[in-house]
Amino acid sequence: MHVSLYEAIGEEGFDEVTKAFYSQVPDDEILGPMYPPGQIEDARVRLRDFLVGRFGGPPRYIAQRGHPRLRMRHIRFPIDRRARDRWVQLMSTAVEQSGIPARAGEQLMRFCEDAATFLINRRA
Numbered sequence: 001m002h003v004s005l006y007e008a009i010g011e012e013g014f015d016e017v018t019k020a021f022y023s024q025v026p027d028d029e030i031l032g033p034m035y036p037p038g039q040i041e042d043a044r045v046r047l048r049d050f051l052v053g054r055f056g057g058p059p060r061y062i063a064q065r066g067h068p069r070l071r072m073r074h075i076r077f078p079i080d081r082r083a084r085d086r087w088v089q090l091m092s093t094a095v096e097q098s099g100i101p102a103r104a105g106e107q108l109m110r111f112c113e114d115a116a117t118f119l120i121n122r123r124a
């Protein structure tokens with residue numbers, strides 16, 4: 001039987017991963033400057049809610065923000081291959097630091113890697 005990632009790791013799993021991800025963002029020399037200071041927690045909640053909804057949990061993100069249209073929402077940020085790779089690297093560290101099971105982490109990383117590639121909008 002197929003068990004959704006949300007059933008497997010729950011709200012807490014997504015909370016842990018996004019906290020570990022965003023704790024690294026402000027000091028990152030590539031990503032830090034892109035995120036508005038003072039709104040890191042709001043940004044974290046948006047990413048958490050998006051992932052929760054995407055992986056079978058309550059659709060809070062869509063209820064609050066509408067259709068994700070992630071490529072459009074990221075166009076104003078300069079995402080080249082380097083920025084994409086750094087985002088993926090911080091997410092990978094976050095998944096490791098969180099207590100979520102390895103299989104769940106692999107599933108989450110596959111999705112994030114593909115989504116991050118799709119968001120590249122600048123040549124290096």
Ligand code: HEM
Pocket residue numbers: 031034035036039042043044046047050065070073074077079083084087111112113115116117119120
């Ligand atoms: C590829 C590198 C990426 C960069 C540089 C990047 C950067 C950003 C920045 C600067 C924001 C604005 C923060 C805010 O919400 O106020 C943002 C928002 C967001 N990002 Fe990314 N992001 C990347 C990849 C991703 C990926 C892979 C996902 C999904 C797995 C994602 C999901 C989101 C979501 C859901 C929002 C909130 C959009 C909204 O509702 O306005 N991002 N991102």
